[in-house]
Amino acid sequence: MGRPTGYHVTSYAEMITCEPRMSAYADALRQAITPGCHVIDIGAGSGIFSLLACQFGAGSVIAIEPDDAVEVLRASAVTNGFDDRITIIQGISTDYVGSRADVIISDLRGCLPLYEQHIPSIVDARERLLAPGGRMIPARDRLFAALIHDPEFYRPTIEPWLRNAFGIDLSDGHRFAINQYTKTYFTPISLMAAPEELLEFDYATITDPNISVDFTLVPEAPGEAHGFLVWFDAELAPGIGYSNAPGEPEQVYGQTFFPFERPIALAVGDRIGVTLRANLIEGAYVWSWTSAVWRAGAARPELTYRQSTFLSQILSPAKLAQRASSYVPFPSPNQAIDRHCLSLVDGKASLSEIASALTRAFPHAFSNTAEALDRATSVTARYAPTKTADAASEGSRQ
Amino acid sequence: MTDILNRRLIRSDDAVESAVGDETVILHLVNGTYYGLDPVGTRIWGMIKDRVGTPDICRRLAEEYEVDLATIEADARKFLTDLEAQGILVDG
Numbered sequence: 001m002g003r004p005t006g007y008h009v010t011s012y013a014e015m016i017t018c019e020p021r022m023s024a025y026a027d028a029l030r031q032a033i034t035p036g037c038h039v040i041d042i043g044a045g046s047g048i049f050s051l052l053a054c055q056f057g058a059g060s061v062i063a064i065e066p067d068d069a070v071e072v073l074r075a076s077a078v079t080n081g082f083d084d085r086i087t088i089i090q091g092i093s094t095d096y097v098g099s100r101a102d103v104i105i106s107d108l109r110g111c112l113p114l115y116e117q118h119i120p121s122i123v124d125a126r127e128r129l130l131a132p133g134g135r136m137i138p139a140r141d142r143l144f145a146a147l148i149h150d151p152e153f154y155r156p157t158i159e160p161w162l163r164n165a166f167g168i169d170l171s172d173g174h175r176f177a178i179n180q181y182t183k184t185y186f187t188p189i190s191l192m193a194a195p196e197e198l199l200e201f202d203y204a205t206i207t208d209p210n211i212s213v214d215f216t217l218v219p220e221a222p223g224e225a226h227g228f229l230v231w232f233d234a235e236l237a238p239g240i241g242y243s244n245a246p247g248e249p250e251q252v253y254g255q256t257f258f259p260f261e262r263p264i265a266l267a268v269g270d271r272i273g274v275t276l277r278a279n280l281i282e283g284a285y286v287w288s289w290t291s292a293v294w295r296a297g298a299a300r301p302e303l304t305y306r307q308s309t310f311l312s313q314i315l316s317p318a319k320l321a322q323r324a325s326s327y328v329p330f331p332s333p334n335q336a337i338d339r340h341c342l343s344l345v346d347g348k349a350s351l352s353e354i355a356s357a358l359t360r361a362f363p364h365a366f367s368n369t370a371e372a373l374d375r376a377t378s379v380t381a382r383y384a385p386t387k388t389a390d391a392a393s394e395g396s397r398q
Numbered sequence: 399m400t401d402i403l404n405r406r407l408i409r410s411d412d413a414v415e416s417a418v419g420d421e422t423v424i425l426h427l428v429n430g431t432y433y434g435l436d437p438v439g440t441r442i443w444g445m446i447k448d449r450v451g452t453p454d455i456c457r458r459l460a461e462e463y464e465v466d467l468a469t470i471e472a473d474a475r476k477f478l479t480d481l482e483a484q485g486i487l488v489d490g
Contacts, residue, residue: 210427210428275411277427279427279428279430281425281427281430282430286414286425286427288414288427306414308414310414310416310425311414311416313416315416315418315423316418320423320432320434321434
């Protein structure tokens with residue numbers, strides 16, 4: 001599931017050469033494939049998993065990918081002689097209807113497994129598209145966290161907002177800087193304590209795309225804490241996986257750094273109680289982290305920081321009000337143009353003819369036909385039939 | 399049923415709020431809905447976060463806005479009931 005990713009082919013190259021990720025995926029696929037089995041590759045990209053599945057003996061592969069990268073897969077399938085076994089669905093997996101697969105393979109994660117529609121897509125695929133006894137790759141991911149000391153890395157959350165060389169008070173920008181997480185890669189030297197395991201995503205059973213997890217970070221030595229780092233370890237299949245922990249080879253996923261609102265000086269015996277939440281809202285995750293600083297022996301926290309990526313967004317109440325269910329939208333000139341444009345789509349008129357009609361109907365909106373053509377192209381493209389519906393029937397094989 | 403003005407209400411852990419000028423936008427993390435507060439609502443919200451009791455909130459608003467207490471209480475009752483219905487306020 002997901003919208004066109006906009007990945008360039010070089011992004012796919014980076015993923016395919018990312019180790020140990022890629023070799024682990026290949027090993028897991030080799031282990032799972034039985035001769036002639038049916039495979040679904042979700043978020044196929046340029047199709048490396050689909051091609052490997054064929055190489056390992058799969059009888060049929062459904063490669064689902066919304067991005068135009070499928071054209072690379074289409075060519076590669078021919079080049080490798082697998083085009084008779086690979087069916088390409090340019091669309092999203094939740095729209096796909098077809099027979100159940102023996103193996104479903106995907107990597108829809110971002111820095112963390114909690115990324116866009118990854119988990120809803122996996123849940124949907126498992127429920128609708130996985131054959132009884134079938135294998136999901138990956139099988140599970142585990143989330144870890146560790147307390148971080150790294151003043152240099154933290155510096156952009158302070159400068160220029162709280163101090164700068166120009167004597168200007170820029171503190172109004174601080175809240176936006178401090179409520180963002182950052183993709184990064186730390187080595188163990190930045191860790192103030194051993195990692196804590198937060199939770200496990202078991203893709204055989206997971207249903208909820210949201211998390212709320214409490215954990216405690218305790219420094220092993222006195223120092224200033226700047227935030228905490230979160231990463232995941234993957235188990236693709238029994239005995240096959242990889243880690244994104246500090247000290248492990250840097251991979252495409254990286255790690256995620258959540259800053260504290262202010263650096264926190266910690267002594268031995270102090271601790272930070274963290275509640276980390278991720279809520280999938282309108283297709284994107286809102287991350288919230290509440291950090292309570294407990295001094296050694298204290299009965300209550302000395303201070304509590306409540307942070308959220310929601311606070312890093314520059315919001316307009318007027319624009320948000322337009323999204324409320326009680327909001328009454330008003331007609332606009334732009335709406336009239338689009339409505340007329342769509343009314344001209346009848347399966348016969350060309351874009352050029354539609355553009356000419358728009359220019360005649362709205363002479364003040366378009367100074368020439370080229371402008372109207374741009375408008376007609378973009379409006380009609382939103383409703384262009386995808387190949388999903390047509391190809392889905394091709395994919396209904398037993 | 400207890401009058402909402404006599405109950406102790408606190409911000410739900412499911413609500414995060416963002417100040418925008420003198421207004422506030424609240425996001426309910428679980429149901430994904432946004433809720434906008436005007437300047438007066440923002441003032442009430444600030445007092446709730448400061449754990450000011452509801453009767454005191456109404457008294458303060460009556461003084462600040464020079465409106466009679468009964469009117470303020472009626473408006474506050476409606477406002478708090480709405481926030482509770484949205485899951486933004488919960489019993490504390």
